Amino acid sequence: MPKIVDAKVIITCPGRNFVTLKITCDDGTTGVGDATLNGRELSVASYLTDHVIPCLIGRDAHRIEDVWQYLYKGAYWRRGPVTMTAIAAVDMALWDIKGKIAGLPVYQLLGGASREGVMVYGHANGTTIEDTIEVALDYQAQGYKAIRLQCGVPGMASTYGVSKDKYFYEPADADLPTENVWNTAKYLRVVPELFKAAREALGWDVHLLHDIHHRLTPIEAGRLGKDLEPYRPFWLEDATPAENQEAFKLIRQHTTAPLAVGEIFNSIWDCKDLIQNQLIDYIRATVVHAGGITHLRRIAALADLYQIRTGCHGATDLSPVCMAAALHFDLSVPNFGVQEYMRHTPETDAVFPHAYTFENGMMHPGEAPGLGVDIDEELAAGYEYNRAFLPVNRLEDGTMYNW
Numbered sequence: 001m002p003k004i005v006d007a008k009v010i011i012t013c014p015g016r017n018f019v020t021l022k023i024t025c026d027d028g029t030t031g032v033g034d035a036t037l038n039g040r041e042l043s044v045a046s047y048l049t050d051h052v053i054p055c056l057i058g059r060d061a062h063r064i065e066d067v068w069q070y071l072y073k074g075a076y077w078r079r080g081p082v083t084m085t086a087i088a089a090v091d092m093a094l095w096d097i098k099g100k101i102a103g104l105p106v107y108q109l110l111g112g113a114s115r116e117g118v119m120v121y122g123h124a125n126g127t128t129i130e131d132t133i134e135v136a137l138d139y140q141a142q143g144y145k146a147i148r149l150q151c152g153v154p155g156m157a158s159t160y161g162v163s164k165d166k167y168f169y170e171p172a173d174a175d176l177p178t179e180n181v182w183n184t185a186k187y188l189r190v191v192p193e194l195f196k197a198a199r200e201a202l203g204w205d206v207h208l209l210h211d212i213h214h215r216l217t218p219i220e221a222g223r224l225g226k227d228l229e230p231y232r233p234f235w236l237e238d239a240t241p242a243e244n245q246e247a248f249k250l251i252r253q254h255t256t257a258p259l260a261v262g263e264i265f266n267s268i269w270d271c272k273d274l275i276q277n278q279l280i281d282y283i284r285a286t287v288v289h290a291g292g293i294t295h296l297r298r299i300a301a302l303a304d305l306y307q308i309r310t311g312c313h314g315a316t317d318l319s320p321v322c323m324a325a326a327l328h329f330d331l332s333v334p335n336f337g338v339q340e341y342m343r344h345t346p347e348t349d350a351v352f353p354h355a356y357t358f359e360n361g362m363m364h365p366g367e368a369p370g371l372g373v374d375i376d377e378e379l380a381a382g383y384e385y386n387r388a389f390l391p392v393n394r395l396e397d398g399t400m401y402n403w
């Protein structure tokens with residue numbers, strides 16, 4: 001059996017911070033796992049270094065399920081983004097090792113391909129509706145079958161999802177949290193206009209998505225969903241903060257717009273009621289923040305009972321290691337919906353050489369044994385950690401709000 005003899009945490013910052021766990025076995029096989037938690041990277045690095053790695057040394061790397069249960073139940077303090085991101089990194093690395101030793105890409109170990117490729121969605125954003133449509137047309141020309149639309153809000157200095165750079169969106173933009181300002185009424189006026197213009201420019205053969213980013217009350221989300229129904233949104237994401245899973249009942253009473261939630265969920269318990277009461281249509285939990293491939297498969301299996309599909313988070317603050325693992329999961333899971341794909345910069349891609357490919361709106365993890373991704377430690381060492389916080393958000397009167 002491949003015994004774990006070493007494990008280390010690599011922190012690198014090729015334009016943004018990434019945390020990677022690398023596990024080494026006595027036969028020399030190594031595996032990598034993404035452990036990046038945007039704005040809280042060092043918490044996960046410490047959890048791994050100080051509390052997880054000492055317990056890994058000497059264990060059988062093939063015992064993925066037992067290691068998962070050991071790290072989950074053995075922590076006593078269960079769940080939470082830091083704990084579950086650390087467990088996810090170990091899980092990804094062990095699947096990587098198992099695939100390499102078996103000489104198979106991880107998707108083959110998960111039951112093989114259930115489809116020819118993974119449909120992904122890109123991010124079209126712009127200060128104005130016109131700017132956003134222009135970028136969306138470019139994504140359509142690149143072959144994307146699904147495009148997320150986020151535009152600026154007249155009268156607001158900034159809003160979620162709109163960046164200076166139209167193709168690379170990194171919200172963690174300062175050494176201390178940037179203060180954003182929010183006005184729901186202004187936002188609710190512009191989004192229906194955006195979707196109307198998008199359907200006129202892009203037609204009906206492309207999926208259009210939108211991320212509300214936790215900023216509406218349930219009834220406001222019901223209002224927006226109703227306003228967007230004529231434009232057939234593929235989904236409305238994070239319509240309202242999901243700590244109260246019941247809140248989605250109120251949204252469901254008012255709109256048939258499909259709902260997607262879950263990128264900030266870290267376990268099946270966060271989404272169990274949403275799934276069992278069919279309050280959502282897509283579950284966005286990810287490999288890196290929801291306990292790895294092992295746990296995400298359980299979430300997807302529960303969702304499948306209720307015809308809910310996967311729509312994994314895939315922002316640039318999830319590293320190429322997570323993207324590779326996600327694509328193996330996406331290729332195999334029966335109730336796949338769509339995969340978010342915010343391209344990484346060439347700088348990041350150079351640090352994380354990978355086998356996955358993009359072509360004509362679809363992605364594939366490749367046939368390399370394991371996850372088909374690695375970290376170039378020499379290159380990584382050249383990028384010092386650079387503290388960066390996600391912004392905070394306030395209403396115009398100064399009231400703290402959801403970012």
Ligand SMILES: O=C(O)[C@@H](O)[C@@H](O)[C@H](O)[C@H](O)CO
Pocket residue numbers: 038171211213263313314315316317340390
């Ligand atoms: O759907 C998304 O991709 C967003 O919600 C993310 O950009 C999110 O804001 C970041 O991943 C937070 O780090």
Ligand SMILES: [Mg+2]
Pocket residue numbers: 211213237238263
């Ligand atoms: Mg989101």
